């Protein structure tokens with residue numbers, strides 16, 4: 462078996478993944494705190510990596526973001542953890558709850574619910590991902606309910 466395949470299997474089904482970012486001058490708004498667009502970028506990247514680790518492959522696209530909140534400003538030089546948790550698995554879609562927290566105090570800076578859709582790597586069209594979510598904690602069940610409410614409106 463090719464090494465890549467074995468590695469993919471080993472990381473597959475991880476439900477939670479964290480990345481870290483030190484806030485640099487390029488990430489700031491004119492007030493000198495973390496720019497919302499940079500923070501959204503961290504959340505999309507962190508959410509994507511979480512979904513990739515869960516499925517064991519990167520063949521998916523980002524569809525949308527709901528319930529995005531920025532609750533506390535982050536200053537230059539601080540480090541934040543970006544943690545994604547898969548909270549819902551549909552036929553082709555995954556719902557990922559992402560938080561941005563101050564590294565040392567763990568205080569919440571921002572959060573959002575993201576949707577990723579599994580695609581055929583050749584056609585770019587949605588394909589079933591075949592993954593299921595088992596053993597959800599009460600906290601994850603609550604996030605799943607919120608995710609479903611936030612994504613219920615389809616236009």
Ligand SMILES: CC(=O)SCCNC(=O)CCNC(=O)[C@H](O)C(C)(C)COP(=O)(O)OP(=O)(O)OC[C@H]1O[C@@H](n2cnc3c(N)ncnc32)[C@H](O)[C@@H]1OP(=O)(O)O
Nearest residue numbers: 509522523524551552553554576578585586587612614615
């Ligand atoms: C990581 C990146 O940067 S990727 C780059 C940025 N993203 C992109 O360019 C994506 C561009 N968009 C697309 O290619 C398409 O719109 C797609 C593939 C996302 C969706 O294509 P559609 O033909 O609309 O797909 P379809 O109707 O089958 O829906 C796909 C899934 O999205 C879900 N979905 C549809 N609308 C919504 C919504 N408003 N909120 C959440 N999920 C939704 C569907 O329920 C379905 O999931 P399920 O199979 O688990 O039930």
